[in-house]
Amino acid sequence: xxxxxxxxxxxxxAVSAPASGSADDGCADCFRAVTKGEIRPLSITIESGIKFSxxxxxxxxxxxxxxxxxxxxxxxxxxxIDLGGVSFQGxxxxxxxxxxxxxxxxxxxxxxxxxxxxxxxxxEFSTDLPPVAMLDANGSLxxxxxxxxxxxxxxxxxFRGRIPIRVEYY
Numbered sequence: 176x177x178x179x180x181x182x183x184x185x186x187x188x189a190v191s192a193p194a195s196g197s198a199d200d201g202c203a204d205c206f207r208a209v210t211k212g213e214i215r216p217l218s219i220t221i222e223s224g225i226k227f228s229x230x231x232x233x234x235x236x237x238x239x240x241x242x243x244x245x246x247x248x249x250x251x252x253x254x255x256i257d258l259g260g261v262s263f264q265g266x267x268x269x270x271x272x273x274x275x276x277x278x279x280x281x282x283x284x285x286x287x288x289x290x291x292x293x294x295x296x297x298x299e300f301s302t303d304l305p306p307v308a309m310l311d312a313n314g315s316l317x318x319x320x321x322x323x324x325x326x327x328x329x330x331x332x333x334f335r336g337r338i339p340i341r342v343e344y345y
Contacts, residue, residue: 215314217271217342222317225297225338227324228260237326244321245303255326265320269342273314276307280341281320289332297336299323307345 225242227249232238238254247264251257269277281300288294300322310316324334 214275214344215270215272217269217277217344219340219342220268220270222266222268223263225265225320225322226262228262229258230324231256231258232326232329232331235329237329239323239325241299241323242321244301244319247319247321265338267318267320267340269310269316269318270314271310272344273310273312275314276309276345277316278341278343278345279304279308279318281322282339285322285336285338287324287334287336289330289334291332293330293332293334294327295330295334296325296327297322297338298325300338 227240227242230238230240230251233254233256236254239252240255240257241250241252242248242262242264243250244264247262249257249262269279271277279302281302283298283300285297286294287297300320302318302320304318308316308318322338
């Protein structure tokens with residue numbers, strides 16, 4: 176039985192510039208008071224990355240597993256075995272202009288790498304967000320995300336990668 180240990184530790188976040196600013200604004204003034212007529216820039220904080228913990232392949236064929244964004248429950252596919260350990264969904268918080276709807280885009284796929292050059296792939300990203308996500312009266316929104324991991328070439332290892340998340344006002 177080939178052993179496949181999968182984990183995602185590092186998250187890279189790409190946030191679009193606010194509607195009133197330019198792409199070069201950066202976030203040097205993110206914490207200054209917002210004056211009337213200005214829109215507070217969006218920011219995102221990753222509270223935790225998605226983690227699949229320890230998985231094993233049943234044979235020489237690739238397998239898959241998924242993390243549910245609402246419960247953090249891990250589901251393994253027919254060619255994968257759950258070898259235990261703590262797994263959980265990713266969690267993030269967005270801050271910006273109170274009571275504004277936002278669009279959150281997760282990628283279609285992300286390639287993960289292990290130290291020896293092996294690859295796995297994250298696909299089928301999902302969140303626990305409603306169809307129209309909106310910042311609350313304090314300008315905050317927390318959400319969880321999950322994904323499906325697929326082995327590639329039936330290789331094992333400690334896989335890591337970055338998930339670009341795009342956030343913008345409607």
